Amino acid sequence: MTQAQYDVAIIGAGPGGYVAAIRAAQLGLKTAVIEREHLGGICLNWGCIPTKALLRSSEMLEHFNQASDFGVEASPAKANVPKMVARSRSVSAKLNMGVTHLLKKNKVDVIWGEAQITAPGKINVSASKKPVVKPAHPAPKNTKGHGSYTAKNIILATGARPRILPGFEPDGELVLTYFEAMMPQKAPKSLLIMGSGAIGVEFASFYHALGTKVTIVEMLPNILPQEDSEIASVVQKAFEKRGIRILTKTRAEKLQRAKTSVKVTLSDDAGTKTTETFDKVISAIGVVPNTEGLGLEKLGINSDAQGIATSKFGKTSVDGIYAIGDVTGAPMLAHRAEHQGVVCVEAIAKGTSHSIETSRIPGCTYCQPQVASIGLTEAAAKAAGYKLRVGRFPFLANGKAVAMGDTNGLVKTIFDRETGELLGAHMVGSEVTEMIQGFVTAIGHETTEEHLMQIIYPHPTLSEAMHESVLDAFDIAIHS
Amino acid sequence: MAKPIVMPQVGQDLTEGLLVEWNVKVGDTVKKGDVIALVESEKASFEVEAYEEGTVLSLLYKAGELATVLEPIIFLGEEGESVPQESNEPSPVAAVSTAAAVEPALQSDTTSSSSSSPLARRIAAQNGLDIVEISGTGPNGSVVKRDVENAIEARASAPVVASPTITRPAAAADPISAEAEDTEMPFSRMRQVIADRLLLSKQTIPHFYLMGQADITELQIRRKAHLDITGEKLSLNDIVVHATALTLLEFPQLNALVSTTGTVLKGNVNIGVAVSVDGGLMVPAIENTPLKPVSEVSRLIRDYAASARRGINKSQAKSTFSISNLGMYGVDVLPIINPPEAGILGVGAVKRELREHRGGVHGRDILSLTLAADHRAIDGAYGAKFLQSLRETIETYSDFS
Secondary structure: OOOOOEEEEEEOOOHHHHHHHHHHHHOOOOEEEEEOOOOOHHHHHHOHHHHHHHHHHHHHHHHHHHHHHHOOOOOOOOOOHHHHHHHHHHHHHHHHHHHHHHHHHOOOEEEEOEEEEEEOOEEEEEOOOOOOOOOOOOOOOOOEOOEEEEEEEEEEOOOEEEOOOOOOOOOOOOEEOHHHHOOOOOOOOEEEEEOOOHHHHHHHHHHHHOOOEEEEEOOOOOOOOOOOHHHHHHHHHHHHHHOOEEEOOEEEEEEEEOOOOEEEEEEEOOOOEEEEEEOEEEEOOOEEEOOOOOOHHHHOOOEEOOEEOOOOOOEOOOOOEEEOHHHHOOOOOHHHHHHHHHHHHHHHHHOOOOOOOHHHOOEEEOOOOOEEEEEOOHHHHHHOOOOEEEEEEEHHHOHHHHHHOOOOOEEEEEEEOOOOEEEEEEEEOOOHHHHHHHHHHHHHOOOEHHHHHHOOOOOOOOOHHHHHHHHHHOOOOOOO | OOEEEEOOOOOOOOOEEEEEEEOOOOOOEEOOOOEEEEEEOOOOEEEEEOOOOEEEEEEOOOOOOEEEOOOEEEEEEOOOOOOOOOOOOOOHHHHHHHHHHOOOOOOOOOEOOOOEOHHHHHHHHHOOOOHHHOOEOOHHHOEOHHHHHHHHHHHHOOOOOOOOOOOOOOOOOOOOOOOOOOOOOOOOHHHHHHHHHHHHHHHHOOEEEEEEEEEOHHHHHHHHHHHHHHOOOOOHHHHHHHHHHHHHOOOHHHOEEEOOOOEEEOOOOOEEEOEEEOOEEEOOEEOOHHHOOHHHHHHHHHHHHHHHHOOOOOOOOOOOEEEEEOHHHOOOOOOOOOOOEOEEEEEEEEEEEEEEEOOEEEEEEEEEEEEEEEOOOOOHHHHHHHHHHHHHHHHOOOOOO
């Protein structure tokens, strides 16, 4: 057999794929990454990053409108929606260029097109059949084109796409997925958001700030169903106080499209049905792995609706083919994909790597107030049979939060009563997405309550609430 | 390309050895198997044989110097060839082919560790384990929670022969003249009992061994589901003990006590579970094992094991069949029968293996099982049927209530 062209070929240049490619290059492997649409994937082009840019705009708007409470007189601020969108797109374009440079610097070949694995070690790249989401960033220069390529190891990093509920197929005008939802020309008067996961609540925060009347429907009893219910209820109350309407235990059943609005039939768990009119609908009911068109069935790679099944280092059921990121199922998070990519490539190059403990992957949601968490929720810890010590500390009793005028927040810590292990940490409030890393490090190093109590937190910071929450779990909080 | 020959690992935990003398010099031609050097550890000297051939390009140490083990001491190659200056490790690319072929599921980066996490230390202390004796799988071989949990599980169902603790001999001031002292260790009373009984067993019982495997992939899922639903943690060992007891109900000749003239088939099935204790082992028995719910069996095993480690045998029952589980150490076991019983089950490691399953190739969890039986009382086919039946009982085990 002739020598394979690449040691590693990675299909998909999202956060999992491009990070894996760079790590592979660092390890001396000859590496290619195959991408059909945009370097950086959904995260960087249509997800995490551009939505953070939009939320920055909407938060700035809200700050301006609260300015007089802080002794700053300003004329009422108003949103320039096209400019917000333009800024968001330019942020994404900038980072997209950054990935191009990083890959080039590390001598990773970029192959432009849609990949299909024809046999283990063989990939055919042809024109993408997927319509490109516009406006697309320009394709990088000096990419390799369509044709056949060979690689000793192939990593699938094809990501996921929005899940579509039959009858609610997106049309780009009235029924939107996150793609269209992050490029409004103006704020709609009314908006229905289906689903209250991270995507749903972030768009709710954004559109509410623009003046849109937002309704969220969630089938489950709580919004943010993945989060601790106590934390979710803080968000729910904050949303409702601001005027965001939340319908839990409710599903959107039927949709009728008119010219500039839609009629949606909502049904609650008692079976009561109401029909309401909205200008737009955002469907944010989850994502599904992109497993199609890759030739998986023919190769005998095990996959189902949850994604491709892999071993801890990303190996699929077929030798030489690996999978990482959203295509391997939940939790679908960019930082998990990146880490899986690194671990997978290290295992290819060195024979071993470290394993990823799913229970130690943090999650962040950027609605207002923000939510950040790691580990088990209280309910999950109880269900797992642990005897618990639970600490809570509200921002209301934190000096920095009071000074900032931002006291709606809570830090909740959950310990195993027997061993002092920090099983979970859950936070809601300003800046918590930056603070969670403190607990992530603690859990990663397997510290116990003793160490968390003994280390010193700087004053005045919101992080002091993390300390107090730990103290509270053992009934020795100072400021409560 | 110049090929190195490395300093052999001349003793456990040894990082350096003394290069006593060279038998070759630069320019000599060396064949495979030639003795090229004499090296010495604190305890013994060794001849270093060439496992490559070629012309000696360079000697990296002089006689009388200390050489680092598993590092090159000599380079062989074509005459006139240059010696690599840096590392002679294979390039990462070369490593790819082997890495792809062998799924590195069983991590080999377990090293004896000097560090441990606070949580690991606390759980170890709560369970009376010495953290130093646990090998770590965390960053840089540090001991983390999962390592301690594995060690606790390991101890709950312990080896037939207690593993001696290997400690590193204190470094002598002068490695050349140092002579390590021998230590006389008279048998403790427990050790004497173990010695007498196992000698009797090996000398008088015609052991034969049968080995089987059980695919426990689904069982592991059910066990996890049981944990998720009820919060009750059952170890694999608990289930194997219970499943063995249930299977023995149908194989009375294995649940028996054997003498030189005949066999007594025992009415009750009392499984003896070997527990490693300081300086030996004990085998507390679970009375009427098959008639108890597995949760009760699990509780008793833990309770008896904890007492055994304090030197107390809390169990009143006499065992009729024993189980020795060494799987947590990643090894398979050929156990010695606990006389006068007719058989003993050795429970080995669970290995993730690629198996054909439902028309595809899947990673499956495979448990290895060894039956040692007394050939005076039972024959191979009977033992094989037992092992076959046990395998089915384990694979389909769902009796969690």
